[in-house]
Amino acid sequence: MAPDLNFTDGLEEDNSLQSIRYKRGSLQLLDQRRLPLETTYLDIRDVTDGWFAIRDMVVRGAPAIAIAAALSLAVEVFNLEAFNGTSDDAASFLSMKLEYLVSSRPTAVNLSDAVTKLKEVISKVASTASEDKSVFQAYIEAAEIMLKEDVASNKAIGSYGASFLQRQLEDSTTLSILTHCNTGSLATAGYGTALGVIRALHAEGVLEGAYCTETRPFNQGSRLTAFELVHDSIPATLIADSAAAALMKAGRVNAVIVGADRVAANGDTANKIGTYSLALCAMHHNIPFYVAAPLTSIDLSLSSGQQIVIEERSAKELLHSRGGLGEQVAASGIAVWNPAFDVTPANLISGIITEKGVITKTGIDAFDIKDFIQKSLDSSFE
Secondary structure, three states: OOOOOOOOOOOOOOOOOOOEEEEOOEEEEEOOOOOOOOOOEEEOOOHHHHHHHHHOOOOOOHHHHHHHHHHHHHHHHHOOOOOOOOHHHHHHHHHHHHHHHHOOOOOOHHHHHHHHHHHHHHHHHHOOOOOHHHHHHHHHHHHHHHHHHHHHHHHHHHHHHHHHHHHHOOOOOOEEEEEOOOOOOOOOOOOOOHHHHHHHHHHOOOEEEEEEEOOOOOOHHHHHHHHHHHHOOOOEEEEOHHHHHHHHHOOOOOEEEEOOOEEEOOOOEEEEOOHHHHHHHHHHOOOOEEEEOOHHHEEOOOOOHHHOOOOEOOOHHHHEHHHHOOOEOOOOOOOOOOEOEEEEOHHHOOEEEEOOEEEOEOOOOOEOHHHHHHHHHHHHOO
């Protein structure tokens, strides 16, 4: 195998928190279930460890899930003591492991997108390689590239988003932004998507403050987003999910920015449960509502959000405190409906902030996402 390279180098320059610690042959994931009271990293030795870490929400956030999955297999492959087989056998081995990882959480499209791209790398190398080591090496390098590209992508989202908001909201010298769930360094390889925009606004000195919801049912806002905002000394206020409408009515919100686990071709967006409610409130109060997500979160194979599979979580997450880890807080015997996500229709969304720019609506009040992506691809080859 190739020499041991530390891929955490350069990822800590912004002093933000890390959900993923990786160097070739070793992967540690921050156990986000224990935040903010405990900071514990779990060793991930293979795809089985990776699958359970994703399913049990040790790691969460669509971009981070994809990267963690890819790296868990990279670690397993690097540490294989022996593999007796051809390059085709190695490709089949990797493909089977990747399919297993996709089953851990179905809603986030980033995971399936990463798997598709990694399979393409595997297949291409296997068709020309004469030994399994070449296929394994190519896979490891491809997974590591995804890690670095995610950080660069997030910083671009932050930059585009901050510039766009200042132009759109030029009547306000400083901005107050409301966000939902967790979309920061803990949800990505670093920096964040919606929280990346907030970070960029703060760095430019135009952020009056951020509001974060507690985000039921798993409290990813109060446990994680609040933790990140305090860590980075960004002025912020935590509110209950049910307080958002009152906050908007009081005129204390200039814009709402959320992340995304999957965006359909028409702009319908699946995100943490409660996002749809925020979008409705924002429209009623004439407040712009933005989605911040990398292009890998866009699924052009789905014509609308009606086709997005919505994951349902364990009833225990609502019946017990600390997202199911603490004492019982609800009556025994009560039925529970606990969808992890909801879908916000495109007509409620003002724009989609990506690493290639902001997707805005055409004259017919609809997104042409496919055209935006094609133009982005064309410009990257110029």
